[in-house]
Amino acid sequence: LHASRLFLLLIFLIGFHGNLLAYPQVRHNRPTPKEIAQAIDQITKEEQSSEPHTQGVNTAFIIDREARVLTILHILGDSMEIAQDDVWRIPFKAYFDLNYLYRFLRSSDIPSSAWSPRVEGLKNLADLAIVDIENNADPNRLKARDMQIANQLDTIYSLIAHYYRGLGYRVPTPPAVAGCCTNKIRILTDPPHGNIRLLTYLRYRQCIVLKLEREQWPWLTINQENPSLAGRYHYFVTWSDGRTTEGDFQVGMGMFEPQVITFRPTR
């Protein structure tokens, strides 16, 4: 009896010190084909009048026609009950975004001719991801597909923001995006095919103090299309005509549109 009272007291104290029940419950079993079919069905059976729901989506938009403001909401945590490492998450999540975007865009002022091809492109990518999974595709192929889906979503988000800015709407930059310590960055060169080398700023300072030759510097290997970067970096770009550009840049934490860093030769 006493032991049970002590146990209850322990539970009482733990309950106060941390809301354990509030911890997210992650379902580790994959969605069934039926669930995926239901998600797909939702897209075609949407009622135009209802508000698009934001379950499972990355980003949502609120149009305030009176104040002429487009609010961009980053959904922190996607409320999906599928484990992060489950491959079915890729198409399932894409269909949630598709569901939302179809409903939002149909009720928006943007002409369907502008968004329809891009959203169809997103749907095709989601379908291809399903085919990939069913054919037991290589994990790298699935990762690449996931990245394609993310890029396609980015182009749709940019289209929405760009369209409303064109109409004179204010589109405040949301405070942050999810993710710890790194941001997805799209790195481009103008003209293309510049050879970019990056170094964390701390390493750069160390190389300068140690007077190391540039070729000995521990350059970062950037082999992804959208690398995750955080903090301050030093860059060195070699152009096809032999010119070079060098400098520093800082990656801010949390911007809405994927940050794009474009390197151009110094005039």
Add this chain to the structure above:
Amino acid sequence: VTTKSGLAEFKEVISDFRSLTSWAVGSAVAAPLADLALKLGPPWPTGVPIITALAELLALICIFHYWFSAGLKTHRRRMLITLLVLCLSFITYFALFSEFTYAPSALDERQVKGFVLRADVAPVINDQFTTDDALEGAEYKADQVWKAWSITVMRLTILVTWLVLFVSLGVFIGTFIIAQRRRTIKIPVSARP
């Protein structure tokens, strides 16, 4: 006067502890909730609420096992000592939290800094390039700036200070309740109406 067992005393005092919900919860219990709402708890490890609860429970058991028979004067002295420890650990914890933890952005989890710079980083640190600049230039990875053992020591120091803070709070309240019970005037059965 009847003698009570330590466990009986413990049960009664726990009952008192619960009956004082209005203020005990406000002080002993609501403060750790600040960890959830304000993210003021130690960034490491992940199970801090459970560890804190276990430490508080152990402290309460120890009080009622070893201290329940002590006199009122002893309890008063212990309360003063506990209050002093509580105040010191409060100041120390928030000083450490402010000085030795960081979050790259408002949404990121806080992380712990070290206090001994890595040998390859120390030469570049000066007034123009501080440790915070170094952290930013190292993708916010503390182990790229400070020696790993100093980060571990700081994590443990912050955790221990946090535990001392809440254990002393629990001990203070527990001792106060025992002291109040000692002061209660027991009316003999023969004198009751």
